[in-house]
Amino acid sequence: METNVRMILFKEDQVDQASEAIETLHHHGISDKDISVISGVPFSEKILGRPMSWTRVPQIAVAGALFGFIIAMLLNFLVPNLYKLSVGGMPLTPIPTSIVVTFELTMLGLLISTFLGVFIEMLSPSFGPKGYHPKISDGYIGILFNCPIHADEDTCFELQDLGAEIVDVAEVKQP
Amino acid sequence: MAADVKPFIGSKASPHQESEAEELRKEHLMLDPMPRDEMNQMVMEAMTTTTRKWWAWVIGLGLAVAVLLFGAWGYMIATGMGVAGIRRPVYWGIFIVTFVFWIGISHAGTFVSAILRVFKAEFRRPFTRAAELMTTFGLAAGALYPLIHLGRVWVFYWMVPYPNARWLWPNFRSALVWDFLAITTYLLSSTIYLFLPLIPDMAMARDRSTGWRHFIYKLLALGWRGTEAEWFRLRKAISIFAFAIIPVMFSVHTIVSWDFAVSMVSGWQSSIFGPYFIIGAILSGISAVVTILYILRSTMKNMDYFIRKEHFDALGKLILIFSMSWAYFFFNEYILAWYGGDEALKQVLTLHATGPSAWVWYTMLICNVAIPWLFLWNKKVRRTPWLMFIITLLVNVGMYAERYTIIPLTLGHQRSPFDWGIYNPTIIEVSIALGTLCLFIFLYLIASRIIPLVPVWEVQEGQMSHTLRKIGKTEIPSVTELE
Structure with missing residues (x-):
């Protein structure tokens, strides 16, 4: 299945909306391994409803x-x-x-x-969709996900309803 | 969330409650949130603003380091140790006094950053980095002294644990080798401990800089994006460091105290020298943090938003507690020595209090005990930054006097009266000591324009977890555990 790497941003005071957005992505069949959350402050996995990270x-x-x-x-x-x-x-x-x-x-x-x-x-190489936006260090919460092309439009509309700022694919880059 | 924290949880606020909330916001940084981009901007502005005055200080201090430290040290190397005032019976003079002083100062960062972090003292957040920098630069200044005191500095590598041509290893049973190991361990670990929480702030600086700054920050940010995995491992690592560096900190000054305590010198051989030195080091370190915070607040842009009276107040309380603890250890040490009836020790104690250098002993007691006890119980004093600046400077004068009393003043009057002597530091020794002070300030000045001195992400995290909560008829600050 062909996918696009998408990135959405939530302001620092939209933690609840960000966790709802992750829930929405799950409803659209996007699994946790196809989602990455990046943020300017640490949020525990429980806050955003994400699986536990691991480290050695x-x-x-x-x-x-x-x-x-x-x-x-x-x-x-x-x-x-x-x-x-x-x-x-x-x-x-x-x-x-x-x-x-x-x-x-x-x-x-x-x-x-x-x-x-x-x-x-x-x-070391990391898993999941990669990308960055300078707004992250301004406290924004970014959600990167691999979105199936056929569901791209619907998903984006739904996320926008939650208050997400959709980042243009061209702007998603490495730091 | 940080941008528009709701002032109250519970019910709608009345105008009176609103004004109370406004007061609390003015008072507490954690209750006075600002959007993250503005905070970033403020920190970047503070870091990139260099006035003519700043350059004048940098050049002046650079010259002072070159002349006072390296010039005098170079002269001593070329001429020989005879230019220093250390001679029989006092072989340890200002070099060792200043060495102990700087190692003591270096306890500030670990105490503020690690112990207060472990105990979740929220007021620590804006100034942990300023304190950690003190640790690193204090250790750098202190670590020069074993080399300076060595005289023949070109053979310094004999201290390193590796065998010479005859396969003779350093003596691992010697307190001086322990010193080398402890200081190396502490210097490396405190530098790393400074660096770890700096990574997200380096990424912030990377995103807002160009040219050489961007290159350096990009390199030091290690490709930081702020993913869940990155935060998770960073927090794990900081947590491991916070717990592990505390015993290392205790070991360092304990081992420094053992340099003295393992010898048979009257006034040095004491079983409580370890904790006595540690308490003194923490007292001296926290005082130095206050001194530095006052200077940062007065000289750097936007620092008055981050460093507030509440911080001076909290640190003032800690200084008072540690001053009392220091007095307890001092008295414990003193009374048992006095009561023990050892004639040589009695002579040393009498000399400290009544001899020609008694003013040093009284300076120690006045600055370490009388001044903190007289002033720091008063909240108004603790909340007056310039007063705190003066008091903390005096505490460090007192701590320097303590080390001077313990080292040359004690060594000059040992068991054989025919071998008594008075130590007079020479201009070379004083110059080198002043030179390391200039080096410390010089390094700090440079670092203040390269490193974000305020850990912005930690401040924002703290602001997100604080709110005002109405209980009964009043509002109280309340903290949520985000971790």
Whole structure:
């Protein structure tokens, strides 16, 4: 089925209308995977009646923390054994002082990998219809959807009735 | 929604209620919404306006950094550490005092942004970024001091945990190596924590700029569109950071305190030095936030809309609480040392209060305790920005005096009276310390014209979740949880 990428905009105070518009799109047989919502402020999925998003950032963060922990273990317990220096009867690999190094490196791993997770996911290809309009950063709520050509006109009329501003296809672009 | 928030939920408002609502709107930024495009415009205007005065400051500070910091430091490197006043028995002087001071200042951003975020303190919204910038630049200024103090700065990489030619590694049991790890962790994580919530604002700036600015913002916005998935992962990441950076912040100043506490020096070896340092750092950091907010509000366009008296009031209360906490830790530390009967320690305490440098000790107590307690209980004072500016400047003078008392004044009078001495900082040391202050202000000035200092999306989100609710005969601000 041939489709057009369409974009509609709602003002920042039209959250209710935006969620109704999504409902309307569902009625027209447009599924959630053919709809993307973009906005200038975060709206939870529940507010707009959308399926939950997913992210692997927490898992990547935990992996980073584990990596930092392992590095700390190596520095604390392997390194002193590479070249043993006994100082005044002090233990070679004391646990209390190792806790400090372990904590710092684990946290460093956790925090850096959290950022890397965001960075990688931001640069990874995303699903759903793509497009952008500068009005989004002015607080507008944008709904992008793949609209079957035969239902294009009817859908647009219905959305306009809800107060949507229809964006010309030519204006839908990448940031 | 933010553009025309209904003043009341409940029933129709009377003229009297309308005027009350008007008062509340004037008072609270969250109840005084403005269309997002206007807020964006205001922030962009503040960011892109550079007057002659601003350029004069930038050039003046740039020169000051070149002469006071790099000139004096270069002279010290070329001539040797002998040009500094540190010598037996005081080997830690102004360099370490200023190092601790800047690390303390850097606690502001994390406290304001992470702790207040975790506890959902709504007043934080407009100034989290201003505070986070302080953290990053405070750490940048502070991180120079281990290098400066090192003397032979060209061998600084010996601090990095990698083995030398004989496979000798740094000693991981040393508090100085912990310092290196903690500061590196904190600097990296606070810089990232500054950057993450900045991404949507970078996209906003990208959409409203041209030329080199557009290029930079486009690069830093990482292709941000504001999709549900992007917001979801950003919030997850900010949430992970907000929780994880708090223990890191605590660890940094605790470890800085251990630089002292792990030694056998009278007056340093104390089990409460960690929390005592942290409370002092937060007191100093929040005070510095107020100082900066006053300067931003007075010098940058449109900032009076975002930074209001309510913010000075709220931060003033926090300063009062932390001043009391600091006094508690100080007294706890003092009385046990005094009561313990250790002769050397008693000598140190007596010297602090009655010696030739006693004025430093009294400055510390007056600025950290007397002034906040005398003035900050008063709401009128807390809501007078210029008064808050003066008080918070004085608190930081007091905190600097505290570090000066703890470090050179304590080191000069240890267990062997024949080895007592007085530390006199030289002009080179004072110049380097002033140079880092200029560096901090210089970096902040430049950043204020490149980075949107107000997190507009966070302000709008806050304004959307606030409304006035009529209960009985009065209206009260009410917050809805949007997350």
